[in-house]
Amino acid sequence: MPDITLTTLNKLKQNGEKFACLTAYDATFAHLESTAGVEVLLIGDSLGMVLQGHDSTLPVTVEEMAYHTASVKRGNRGALIMADLPFMSYATLEQAMANSARLMQAGAHILKLEGAGWLADITTTLTRNGIPVCVHMGLTPQTVNVLGGYKVQGRQQDQAEAMLQDAIALEAAGAAMLLLECVPSELANAITRAVSIPVIGIGAGSGTDGQVLVVHDMLGLSISGRLPRFVKNFMAGQADIASAITAYVSAVKAAEFPAAEHEF
Numbered sequence: 001m002p003d004i005t006l007t008t009l010n011k012l013k014q015n016g017e018k019f020a021c022l023t024a025y026d027a028t029f030a031h032l033e034s035t036a037g038v039e040v041l042l043i044g045d046s047l048g049m050v051l052q053g054h055d056s057t058l059p060v061t062v063e064e065m066a067y068h069t070a071s072v073k074r075g076n077r078g079a080l081i082m083a084d085l086p087f088m089s090y091a092t093l094e095q096a097m098a099n100s101a102r103l104m105q106a107g108a109h110i111l112k113l114e115g116a117g118w119l120a121d122i123t124t125t126l127t128r129n130g131i132p133v134c135v136h137m138g139l140t141p142q143t144v145n146v147l148g149g150y151k152v153q154g155r156q157q158d159q160a161e162a163m164l165q166d167a168i169a170l171e172a173a174g175a176a177m178l179l180l181e182c183v184p185s186e187l188a189n190a191i192t193r194a195v196s197i198p199v200i201g202i203g204a205g206s207g208t209d210g211q212v213l214v215v216h217d218m219l220g221l222s223i224s225g226r227l228p229r230f231v232k233n234f235m236a237g238q239a240d241i242a243s244a245i246t247a248y249v250s251a252v253k254a255a256e257f258p259a260a261e262h263e264f
């Protein structure tokens with residue numbers, strides 16, 4: 001078991017304290033981030049874009065996720081390790097179970113699945129089998145072709161209400177955590193208050209219990225040269241990467257990041 005567990009994160013939420021999450025894909029960054037106080041290391045399928053150079057996360061395979069998860073596990077010093085189930089690896093319950101087993105055995109402590117209330121059954125089954133689930137809601141990059149682009153989700157009142165009800169239903173189904181990407185801050189705040197499980201945000205304002213960024217983004221590294229609105233470059237003014245990560249952890253814990261300029 002890692003030093004940081006779901007119990008730790010639940011207590012932080014109860015005490016109104018914020019926690020930090022960053023993506024990590026290799027042992028060196030896992031070591032750097034965990035020793036800098038990052039509570040949750042995410043092996044995100046964003047690795048398809050930032051490591052592999054694809055234009056979406058769809059090409060990423062379970063075996064690639066397992067390889068990076070095992071690398072992160074070796075460098076980790078006490079953080080909770082969360083790994084993404086990649087595109088089409090949980091289309092059926094049977095696939096979800098087999099692929100989840102692969103990532104848990106590679107070193108993950110919790111798995112993240114993109115979707116909404118329809119993931120309730122998979123969430124319950126995985127949890128019963130010893131696999132904690134984080135449901136990634138709002139902008140779900142694996143569904144970019146259905147969504148018609150990387151756009152803020154939940155702006156309309158009916159969408160917002162549905163997302164709130166789904167969040168409540170997913171907690172009831174056994175979800176251990178939620179992650180909200182690119183949703184209006186007001187909706188993220190309402191969801192965070194409505195559930196007792198920790199909620200991590202990215203482009204969801206400062207009201208969520210935790211924050212996450214892609215580590216390349218927060219170090220100012222980008223192939224296109226542009227960074228999304230919700231990203232802050234923490235490398236600016238820092239002498240080294242360790243200091244930038246420490247600055248990120250401090251800013252999240254002090255609720256100084258994200259600021260109004262990073263919100264929707």
Ligand code: KIV
Nearest residue numbers: 023044045046202214
């Ligand atoms: O893949 C990823 O890095 C993610 C975060 C952006 C939340 O899912």
Ligand code: NA
Nearest residue numbers: 044045046084
């Ligand atoms: Na992801």
